[in-house]
Amino acid sequence: MKSELGELLDARGLVRRFGGLTAVDRVDLHVSEGEVLGLIGPNGAGKTTLFNLLAGQLRSDEGTIRLLERDIHGLPPHRICHLGLARTFQVPRPFLSLSVFEAVLVGARFGRATPSRSPASVTRQCLARTGLSSRRDDPVRSLNLAERKRLDLARAIASNPRVLLVDEAAAGLNPAEVRETVDLLRDIREAGVGIVYVEHVMEAVLDLSDRVQVLNYGGTIAVGPPDEVMRDPRVVEAYLGRAAESADGGGTGR
Amino acid sequence: MQRPVSRRHLVWTGAAVVALAAAAPLLTANPYAARLAQLLFLNVVLASAWNLVGGFAGQISFGNASLFGVGAYATSLLWLAGIPPVLTMPAAALAAALYGAAWGWPCLRLRGPYFAIATIGVAEATRIVANHIEAAGGASGLTLPLEQDIGTVGLYALGAVLAVVAVLTCDLVRRSRLGLGLVALREDARAAAASGVNVAREQVKAFALAAALTGLGGAYYAQFTLYVVPEKVFGFDLSISLVLMVLVGGIGTVSGPVLGAVIYLILEQFVLASLADIHLAAFGALLIFIVLMEPRGLAPRLVQAISLIRRRFRRPEAGGPA
Ligand SMILES: Nc1ncnc2c1ncn2[C@@H]1O[C@H](COP(=O)(O)OP(=O)(O)OP(=O)(O)O)[C@@H](O)[C@H]1O
Ligand SMILES: [Mg+2]
Numbered sequence: 226m227k228s229e230l231g232e233l234l235d236a237r238g239l240v241r242r243f244g245g246l247t248a249v250d251r252v253d254l255h256v257s258e259g260e261v262l263g264l265i266g267p268n269g270a271g272k273t274t275l276f277n278l279l280a281g282q283l284r285s286d287e288g289t290i291r292l293l294e295r296d297i298h299g300l301p302p303h304r305i306c307h308l309g310l311a312r313t314f315q316v317p318r319p320f321l322s323l324s325v326f327e328a329v330l331v332g333a334r335f336g337r338a339t340p341s342r343s344p345a346s347v348t349r350q351c352l353a354r355t356g357l358s359s360r361r362d363d364p365v366r367s368l369n370l371a372e373r374k375r376l377d378l379a380r381a382i383a384s385n386p387r388v389l390l391v392d393e394a395a396a397g398l399n400p401a402e403v404r405e406t407v408d409l410l411r412d413i414r415e416a417g418v419g420i421v422y423v424e425h426v427m428e429a430v431l432d433l434s435d436r437v438q439v440l441n442y443g444g445t446i447a448v449g450p451p452d453e454v455m456r457d458p459r460v461v462e463a464y465l466g467r468a469a470e471s472a473d474g475g476g477t478g479r
Numbered sequence: 480m481q482r483p484v485s486r487r488h489l490v491w492t493g494a495a496v497v498a499l500a501a502a503a504p505l506l507t508a509n510p511y512a513a514r515l516a517q518l519l520f521l522n523v524v525l526a527s528a529w530n531l532v533g534g535f536a537g538q539i540s541f542g543n544a545s546l547f548g549v550g551a552y553a554t555s556l557l558w559l560a561g562i563p564p565v566l567t568m569p570a571a572a573l574a575a576a577l578y579g580a581a582w583g584w585p586c587l588r589l590r591g592p593y594f595a596i597a598t599i600g601v602a603e604a605t606r607i608v609a610n611h612i613e614a615a616g617g618a619s620g621l622t623l624p625l626e627q628d629i630g631t632v633g634l635y636a637l638g639a640v641l642a643v644v645a646v647l648t649c650d651l652v653r654r655s656r657l658g659l660g661l662v663a664l665r666e667d668a669r670a671a672a673a674s675g676v677n678v679a680r681e682q683v684k685a686f687a688l689a690a691a692l693t694g695l696g697g698a699y700y701a702q703f704t705l706y707v708v709p710e711k712v713f714g715f716d717l718s719i720s721l722v723l724m725v726l727v728g729g730i731g732t733v734s735g736p737v738l739g740a741v742i743y744l745i746l747e748q749f750v751l752a753s754l755a756d757i758h759l760a761a762f763g764a765l766l767i768f769i770v771l772m773e774p775r776g777l778a779p780r781l782v783q784a785i786s787l788i789r790r791r792f793r794r795p796e797a798g799g800p801a
Pocket of ligand 1: 266271315
């Protein structure tokens with residue numbers, strides 16, 4: 226059993242409804258220092274909504290969220306960032322008119338301060354880690370999708386998080402780029418950051434995760450070591466069931 | 480790294496001061512020239528202030544007259560109470576900043592057209608209330624003591640200082656932490672908040688600063704017109720003219736408001752002379768034309784042209800292939 230001391234984020238019983246739809250249904254989630262928790266599930270399972278609850282973009286209807294032993298439920302996103310939780314976005318939300326350097330500097334200047342380092346030096350380091358140093362003076366709008374995903378990660382780690390929520394960093398990337406992203410996330414984890422990693426690219430998430438948690442229709446259907454979870458009949462059913470459904474239903478499957 | 484005050488700053492500020500001083504004899508030679516200079520300085524101050532929030536944070540205000548009027552009235556009332564007008568200016572800036580923060584705090588939670596409409600509501604309400612405050616002269620306004628003003632040269636110098644301060648403020652903010660946060664939240668408020676930017680607070684800070692400058696503009700206006708009246712200093716015309724100036728000159732740039740102020744003044748004088756009060760309509764038509772042709776305003780084009788000329792100047796042989 227892992228010691229509870231390194232626990233960074235601990236969410237219990239989270240519920241979020243949109244009208245009649247329960248997008249997140251009594252979900253428990255926790256992540257410790259240096260741990261990668263893979264969060265998977267079919268489209269519409271509630272993964273991004275769960276991130277929105279944890280990072281404060283949405284308020285949960287029920288449940289508690291503790292970050293470093295502190296109740297963060299109901300705090301605004303910038304406060305949660307200051308307390309050490311950063312996120313990336315499934316669809317990167319870049320600051321288009323800024324330069325690459327400035328976009329990352331936003332995280333370094335406004336996020337959780339990095340002790341005894343200037344925001345500029347933090348920014349340079351984050352650009353180097355994400356392989357964007359050579360693009361530092363280019364406008365963000367000149368970046369392609371893969372670069373924008375890396376920029377979003379650079380911006381997030383510039384805010385010096387203890388917990389990092391990563392939403393589909395590998396989607397739409399070619400195999401080489403996926404490997405780079407996996408290496409980068411591993412590097413971030415080595416520094417002690419707890420990562421919750423949402424991903425549909427299975428090699429990436431299984432390769433990286435210490436534990437995997439599977440969501441389906443908003444609820445957790447399995448959680449545990451990757452190989453065990455992937456053999457779980459409910460997980461197989463969730464994925465195959467959906468696959469069969471969309472194969473039958475043509476374009477109408479969810 | 481960018482330092483907040485660079486050599487470039489000192490050079491430009493120095494050049495501006497020298498140019499303004501050199502132009503002083505010309506621009507104080509007769510009452511008309513003096514008035515043109517005063518109006519130009521005023522427009523530069525107000526447009527630059529507007530740009531802090533409208534340009535950097537992307538929050539378009541149609542209500543800056545409410546801040547201008549507070550500054551104008553603060554100075555006028557204190558002046559009539561016996562305080563020399565120049566000494567009332569910090570109070571005018573403070574009053575406008577407080578008023579701006581008070582209504583900016585709730586309104587800046589809105590974005591886009593919702594914010595714009597809220598600002599119209601606040602400014603119109605302010606104008607209507609001001610018309611009914613009898614202690615401040617009500618609808619007939621306040622007439623200020625002519626014999627105590629600081630003279631044509633004094634007004635010229637004061638206006639020049641205010642204009643330089645406003646432009647410098649714009650430039651400093653753009654390079655500051657505040658400016659970075661403003662542009663980030665303009666581009667994407669959610670991503671900015673997720674990166675630690677306190678979106679509400681950064682906007683209110685910028686708005687209070689813009690309000691202080693706008694209030695100083697009002698205080699200056701009171702000193703050269705010697706007459707403040709709600710329909711004018713709280714008027715919608717004034718608010719709209721600032722938006723037009725910045726959009727024509729170049730929104731979100733430091734030089735745009737200055738350029739816009741110059742163009743506006745020229746147009747206003749030109750059209751006023753022939754067609755009385757339709758200068759806003761003429762300016763609106765110009766705006767539509769510019770937005771269609773050059774959506775970022777004229778300043779970026781001008782900067783481009785200047786750097787082109789400079790390059791040719793430095794390396795004449797580069798002009799060869801043309
Ligand atoms: N703001 C919203 N209003 C209404 N319904 C929403 C909202 N956000 C999400 N939903 C719904 O909640 C459910 C969960 O969506 P969510 O985006 O969290 O899924 P996801 O697991 O991230 O899916 P994907 O893998 O496709 O990104 C979906 O049915 C979605 O339509
Ligand atoms: Mg999602």
